[in-house]
Amino acid sequence: MSRVVEIRPLTAQAFAPFGDVLDVSGPPDKIINQGLCGRYHDRAKIDVTDGKAGISLFKAEPRNLPLQLDMMERHPQGSQAFLPMSMDAFLVVVAPDADGAPGQPHAFLTTPGQGVNYHRGTWHGVLTPLHAPGLFAVVDRIGVGANLQEHWFETAYTITNHQ
Ligand SMILES: NC(=O)N[C@@H](O)C(=O)O
Numbered sequence: 001m002s003r004v005v006e007i008r009p010l011t012a013q014a015f016a017p018f019g020d021v022l023d024v025s026g027p028p029d030k031i032i033n034q035g036l037c038g039r040y041h042d043r044a045k046i047d048v049t050d051g052k053a054g055i056s057l058f059k060a061e062p063r064n065l066p067l068q069l070d071m072m073e074r075h076p077q078g079s080q081a082f083l084p085m086s087m088d089a090f091l092v093v094v095a096p097d098a099d100g101a102p103g104q105p106h107a108f109l110t111t112p113g114q115g116v117n118y119h120r121g122t123w124h125g126v127l128t129p130l131h132a133p134g135l136f137a138v139v140d141r142i143g144v145g146a147n148l149q150e151h152w153f154e155t156a157y158t159i160t161n162h163q
């Protein structure tokens, strides 16, 4: 079984088993502010137990491709959304659960301005910008107690895009 994962363009359909895609493709749900703003209303499921939803900022180092994926993680007590604060694509890696560990990873490239919201318990790679400044707003659980399960692969996957 190849440990090479090809990056594909992110689509809401392909990502649906793992979470929500946030973007302004298509018409807005509401026009507000005297017709000067489109509201894309309630587009992601925030799901938190034993705590509250909070907004944090992440400033992450950009990575180069191909990427060695050594670890995936999940948050059993809450969803986690990454909303870019720059118009740069970033890498999103997710996997189904396979008996308590990540199954086959899937790698996606966002389009500039797209964000993602991992559903509670979705295996994912850590935030992986591909361009500076790597600045994101993050909406996730603020609470006490552990909310992070990591899985370190014995053999890393290689995340690549041949473009
Ligand atoms: N641990 C943390 O706050 N960040 C990770 O959850 C991540 O997905 O980047």
Ligand code: NI
Residues within 6 Å of the ligand: 073, 075, 080, 124, 126
């Ligand atoms: Ni996370």
